[in-house]
Structure formats: C-alpha cells, structure tokens
Amino acid sequence: MTENDDQSGSPRVREAMARLAERRAKLQEMRREYLETxxxxxxxxxxxxxxxxxxxxxxxxxxxxxxxxxxxxxxxxxxxxxxxxxxxxxxxxxxxxxxxxxxxxxxxxxxxxxxxxxxxxxxxxxxxxxxxxxxxxxxxxxxxxxxxxxx
Structure with a gap:
C-alpha cells in the first residue's frame, strides 16, 4: 500500500469532496439569490x-x-x-x-x-x-x- 492509496487520497474520496464543494457553492449562491430576491x-x-x-x-x-x-x-x-x-x-x-x-x-x-x-x-x-x-x-x-x- 502506497501513500497515495490511503482513504483521503483515493479518487473516490477526491471526487466526493469535489461534488460536496460544488454542492456547497451552489447552496451558497442560492442563499445569496434568496436574500437578494x-x-x-x-x-x-x-x-x-x-x-x-x-x-x-x-x-x-x-x-x-x-x-x-x-x-x-x-x-x-x-x-x-x-x-x-x-x-x-x-x-x-x-x-x-x-x-x-x-x-x-x-x-x-x-x-x-x-x-x-x-x-x-x-x-x-x-x-x-x-x-x-x-x-x-x-x-x-x-x-x-x-x-x-x-x-
């Protein structure tokens, strides 16, 4: 097992973290739009x-x-x-x-x-x-x- 094979560096985890960051950014944008509506x-x-x-x-x-x-x-x-x-x-x-x-x-x-x-x-x-x-x-x-x- 190499250093890059651990859970935090796996492609699945990186992909999930990227989706989570994207969802969070969308929700923040939506919240801003709501507040300005x-x-x-x-x-x-x-x-x-x-x-x-x-x-x-x-x-x-x-x-x-x-x-x-x-x-x-x-x-x-x-x-x-x-x-x-x-x-x-x-x-x-x-x-x-x-x-x-x-x-x-x-x-x-x-x-x-x-x-x-x-x-x-x-x-x-x-x-x-x-x-x-x-x-x-x-x-x-x-x-x-x-x-x-x-x-």
Missing part, C-alpha cells in the same frame, strides 16, 4: 408601489400620487394590506421557481422529509398564502370535475 407591485390605480424582500419584509412604499390624502383610513389600510399581500405572494412565487430549478432538490427532499416528499407538496403552504389562491383552486377543481363528467 425582491418583488414590486403597483396598485391598480397607480397610487402606490410596494417592494418587499425575500422574508416578506417591506423594503419600500412609494406613493406616486396624493390620492391617499383623501382616502378614509380604513380604505387606505385595506389598499396597502392588499398591495403588500400581493407583493409577498409574488416574492414567494419567485422563491418557489428558484427552488424548483435547483438540481437535486427532489432527492434531498426524499432524504430530509419523513416519508419522502414531492417538492410541489412541500411548497404548497407557501403557495396557499397567495391572495386569491383559494378561489383559483376552487375554479381548477370545478374545471377538473367538469372535464371528468364530460368524459
């Missing part, structure tokens, strides 16, 4: 734009008009709440799409989630937070049932 949404009346970060934090609110000055407090609160929820949903969708394109994520889920797991199932609670999600699902279910009925 934002979403901006402008209200339908173009009065205000909200920008939120990856964790749903409000990054900025920009008022483009002074229409908010004549709004009742409850009306303004409702408009801002709706806008922020839409922005949070958009950033959530961006994060989901980023996660779905990550190579090997499905294999990692099978290992990490008890009983395995499909990525779409794991991410479903995040999608469910999106405004209008329940209505969208109900519409899809009605369409599916109608298609099944029609044969």
């Amino acid at each position: 934002t979403a901006e949404v402008t209200s339908k009346d173009r009065m205000v734009t909200a920008k939120v970060g990856a964790q749903g934090q409000v990054v900025s609110l920009t008022f483009h008009t002074k229409a908010y000055q004549s709004m009742a407090p409850a009306e303004l609160a409702s408009a801002l709440t709706d806008l922020l929820n839409r922005a949070r949903a958009d950033v959530g969708e961006k994060l989901i799409r980023s996660t779905e394109r990550l190579d090997g994520v499905q294999d990692l889920l099978r290992i990490a989630v008890p009983g395995g797991g499909e990525l779409k199932d794991v991410l479903e609670p995040l999608r469910a937070m999106r405004p209008g999600y329940a209505e969208e699902q109900a519409r899809k279910n009605r369409t599916r049932k109608q298609e099944e009925f029609n044969g």
Whole structure:
C-alpha cells in the first residue's frame, strides 16, 4: 500500500469532496439569490408601489400620487394590506421557481422529509398564502370535475 492509496487520497474520496464543494457553492449562491430576491407591485390605480424582500419584509412604499390624502383610513389600510399581500405572494412565487430549478432538490427532499416528499407538496403552504389562491383552486377543481363528467 502506497501513500497515495490511503482513504483521503483515493479518487473516490477526491471526487466526493469535489461534488460536496460544488454542492456547497451552489447552496451558497442560492442563499445569496434568496436574500437578494425582491418583488414590486403597483396598485391598480397607480397610487402606490410596494417592494418587499425575500422574508416578506417591506423594503419600500412609494406613493406616486396624493390620492391617499383623501382616502378614509380604513380604505387606505385595506389598499396597502392588499398591495403588500400581493407583493409577498409574488416574492414567494419567485422563491418557489428558484427552488424548483435547483438540481437535486427532489432527492434531498426524499432524504430530509419523513416519508419522502414531492417538492410541489412541500411548497404548497407557501403557495396557499397567495391572495386569491383559494378561489383559483376552487375554479381548477370545478374545471377538473367538469372535464371528468364530460368524459
């Protein structure tokens, strides 16, 4: 047995270490992308734009008009709440799409989630937070049932 034949120098170990380093670099890049992800949404009346970060934090609110000055407090609160929820949903969708394109994520889920797991199932609670999600699902279910009925 030579010095190069020991476990730490074997081609298998070097290959595994190289794959591990590559995976680690990908995960660090993904983490950086996640942290930098934002979403901006402008209200339908173009009065205000909200920008939120990856964790749903409000990054900025920009008022483009002074229409908010004549709004009742409850009306303004409702408009801002709706806008922020839409922005949070958009950033959530961006994060989901980023996660779905990550190579090997499905294999990692099978290992990490008890009983395995499909990525779409794991991410479903995040999608469910999106405004209008329940209505969208109900519409899809009605369409599916109608298609099944029609044969």
